[in-house]
Amino acid sequence: MALEDYERPSVAADIVIFTIKNEKLKILLIKRGVEPFIDSWALPGGFIKMDEDLDDSAKRELKEETGVTPKYLEQLYTFGDVKRDPRGRVISITYFALIDYEKSQPKLNAKTDAKEAKWFSINDLPELAFDHKKILSYALKRLKWKFEYTAIAFTFLPEKFTFPQLRMLYEIVFSKKFDKRNFRKKILALNILQETNEKITKVSYRPPQLYKLKENISEIIELI
Amino acid sequence: MALEDYERPSVAADIVIFTIKNEKLKILLIKRGVEPFIDSWALPGGFIKMDEDLDDSAKRELKEETGVTPKYLEQLYTFGDVKRDPRGRVISITYFALIDYEKSQPKLNAKTDAKEAKWFSINDLPELAFDHKKILSYALKRLKWKFEYTAIAFTFLPEKFTFPQLRMLYEIVFSKKFDKRNFRKKILALNILQETNEKITKVSYRPPQLYKLKENISEIIELI
DNA sequence: CCAAAAGTGTTACAAGTACACCCATGA
DNA sequence: TCATGGGTGTACTTGTAACACTTTTGG
Numbered sequence: 001m002a003l004e005d006y007e008r009p010s011v012a013a014d015i016v017i018f019t020i021k022n023e024k025l026k027i028l029l030i031k032r033g034v035e036p037f038i039d040s041w042a043l044p045g046g047f048i049k050m051d052e053d054l055d056d057s058a059k060r061e062l063k064e065e066t067g068v069t070p071k072y073l074e075q076l077y078t079f080g081d082v083k084r085d086p087r088g089r090v091i092s093i094t095y096f097a098l099i100d101y102e103k104s105q106p107k108l109n110a111k112t113d114a115k116e117a118k119w120f121s122i123n124d125l126p127e128l129a130f131d132h133k134k135i136l137s138y139a140l141k142r143l144k145w146k147f148e149y150t151a152i153a154f155t156f157l158p159e160k161f162t163f164p165q166l167r168m169l170y171e172i173v174f175s176k177k178f179d180k181r182n183f184r185k186k187i188l189a190l191n192i193l194q195e196t197n198e199k200i201t202k203v204s205y206r207p208p209q210l211y212k213l214k215e216n217i218s219e220i221i222e223l224i
Numbered sequence: 225m226a227l228e229d230y231e232r233p234s235v236a237a238d239i240v241i242f243t244i245k246n247e248k249l250k251i252l253l254i255k256r257g258v259e260p261f262i263d264s265w266a267l268p269g270g271f272i273k274m275d276e277d278l279d280d281s282a283k284r285e286l287k288e289e290t291g292v293t294p295k296y297l298e299q300l301y302t303f304g305d306v307k308r309d310p311r312g313r314v315i316s317i318t319y320f321a322l323i324d325y326e327k328s329q330p331k332l333n334a335k336t337d338a339k340e341a342k343w344f345s346i347n348d349l350p351e352l353a354f355d356h357k358k359i360l361s362y363a364l365k366r367l368k369w370k371f372e373y374t375a376i377a378f379t380f381l382p383e384k385f386t387f388p389q390l391r392m393l394y395e396i397v398f399s400k401k402f403d404k405r406n407f408r409k410k411i412l413a414l415n416i417l418q419e420t421n422e423k424i425t426k427v428s429y430r431p432p433q434l435y436k437l438k439e440n441i442s443e444i445i446e447l448i
Numbered sequence: 449c450c451a452a453a454a455g456t457g458t459t460a461c462a463a464g465t466a467c468a469c470c471c472a473t474g475a
Numbered sequence: 476t477c478a479t480g481g482g483t484g485t486a487c488t489t490g491t492a493a494c495a496c497t498t499t500t501g502g
Contacts, residue, residue: 003311006271008232011315047230050313054304078302078317080278087227089274091235091317093302164454181456182492189490199500205452206499388481405483406465413463429479430472 009080009089013058014045014132016139017070017097020156024121025172027136028106029128030065030114036086037129043136044114045092058095066117067107070097072155077138084131094135096142098155147173151192154213160196162208163187192217233304233313237282238269238356240363241294241321244380248345249396251360252330253352254289254338260310261353267360268338269316282319290341291331294321296379301362308355318359320366322379371397375416378437384420386432387411416441 017028029041044065048057055073062068073095080091106117120126128136146152153169154161167183187193194214199207241252253265268289272281279297286292297319304315330341344350352360370376377393378385391407411417418438423431 003234003314006234007274009235009272009274010227010230011233011235048233048304050231050233051306053306054302054315075302078278078299080272080317082275082277090227091278093304093315162454179493180454181494184455186491202501203453204501206454208454386481403466404481405467408482410464426474427480428474430481432481 009091010047010085010087012045012047012090012092013054013061013095014043014092014135015058015062015070015073015095015097016043016076016136017062017066017068017099018139018143018156019099019101019119020169020172021101021119023168023172024123026119026121027125027139028066028068029118029120029126031116031118032113032129033115034113039115040129041120041126042129043094043132044117045094046113048093054093055095058093058097062097064109065112065114067105067109068099070099072098072152076135076142079131079135081131092130092135094139096139098152100158101156102158144173151190151217160198160210160212162200162210164208233315234271234309234311236269236271236314236316237278237285237319238267238316238359239282239286239294239297239319239321240267240300240360241286241290241292241323242363242367242380243323243325243343244393244396245325245343247392247396248347250343250345251349251363252290252292253342253344253350255340255342256337256353257339258337263339264353265344265350266353267318267356268341269318270337272317278317279319282317282321286321288333289336289338291329291333292323294323296322296376300359300366303355303359305355316354316359318363320363322376324382325380326382368397375414375441384422384434384436386424386434388432 019026019028028044030044032038032040032042044062045058046061046065048054049060052060054075058073059070062070074097076094076096078091078093080089082089084090084092106119108114108117122140125136147170153166153173156169157165163180163184166187167178167180170178170183192214193211196210196212198210200210201207243250243252252268254268256262256264256266268286269282270285270289272278273284276284278299282297282299283294286294298321300318300320302315302317304313306313308314308316330343332338332341346364349360371394377390377397380393381389387404387408390411391402391404394402394407416438417435420434420436422434424434425431
């Protein structure tokens with residue numbers, strides 16, 4: 001049962017990274033510079049190295065290909081159908097990541113196999129390489145689930161944010177409107193927000209109040 | 225970017241399979257017949273083959289080592305820390321499986337690397353090989369989650385079952401008592417059960433009624 | 449003073465929880 | 476007739492959903 005007795009598959013990490021910009025839910029894609037699927041859009045990712053843990057690999061690939069560092073990262077699912085990659089057996093450990101929309105400017109690194117890195121609105125996507133469409137659909141389910149049962153929405157927001165901003169996130173993710181009174185009541189009941197005495201300025205209507213997460217809440221977002 | 229340019233890790237599938245027997249939650253372990261961790265108890269599993277999909281690999285390993293065919297199987301998580309296996313880089317795609325307690329007699333296959341296969345109560349476990357304790361703890365979380373948000377509990381039961389049986393499952397999984405009136409009300413509200421006109425016999429108290437899942441419900445257990 | 453979006457409170461309905469007595473059976 | 480666990484209904488509490496008017500600001 002020595003490890004050498006077995007033929008080994010290639011193992012890659014691929015990342016679905018979401019942000020929200022201009023009131024749209026977006027994901028970051030790269031344009032492939034190599035075969036197969038050259039010039040197709042695909043999820044950022046690449047082969048894992050033998051001396052790095054899986055999460056580190058996902059972070060590195062994302063950083064190398066797109067210059068982006070996620071605020072939140074978790075493993076999504078492992079796809080490994082025999083024929084998902086025309087080059088041979090490639091198992092893809094996929095990741096689900098989120099980034100603050102203010103910090104989401106991709107910077108392409110020319111040294112990688114990616115020709116281009118670009119945010120695409122989820123409603124206006126190109127054809128994707130490999131089985132990446134399936135992966136994305138899985139990631140979208142996870143995103144909705146996380147919004148419903150955890151406080152992960154805050155990772156899309158800057159330190160200080162308003163209720164209208166937060167509500168907008170939920171409205172985008174679930175593609176429906178939420179009543180602002182009920183929404184506020186529900187969030188406040190979680191008892192994780194702290195009012196600041198600052199307001200948004202330069203809006204030609206009643207300016208919304210800024211809130212922030214209470215101290216020590218940021219780390220327990222998963223637990224709600 | 226040819227696949228050959230990358231060193232490849234070994235990839236295994238390991239399975240946490242649960243059953244309920246004698247009012248105890250149990251998992252199936254094998255006693256390792258080879259190094260490393262020879263004579264230690266471990267999750268059943270083994271290296272994936274190049275021509276089989278991941279789920280098939282998990283099913284095959286389970287069958288080969290323990291003779292058991294799961295009623296329910298889903299991917300759990302992929303563990304791949306650099307040093308989780310002393311032999312070298314081994315990534316483990318883990319599975320979560322359930323089996324009807326009436327069909328859960330393991331039959332050891334002598335041709336494998338397992339010396340023995342045995343059900344262990346979750347409250348009375350031996351030391352486990354590798355990082356299998358961590359994997360098990362993850363599987364337990366998933367089990368509770370599935371019980372809470374899906375109708376997966378029925379996979380532990382035979383075709384016809386009683387409310388007391390079903391309630392017992394929940395009490396075992398959550399280690400707490402449920403009020404029998406409220407429990408019944410909640411399950412009936414799901415509208416997935418059909419009363420039969422049969423009862424349990426040979427009990428020295430009022431015999432409980434047998435129920436079964438409505439037609440076409442078995443397949444949508446995930447959706448509740 | 450107008451336009452725009454923020455902020456606020458009450459009522460109705462549904463879901464969940466707590467709780468105690470009678471029933472059917474085998475021994 | 477007794478012991479055992481099964482079966483049932485009601486009141487209370489909590490959470491969710493529906494809904495309309497006043498407030499603050501910049502232009």
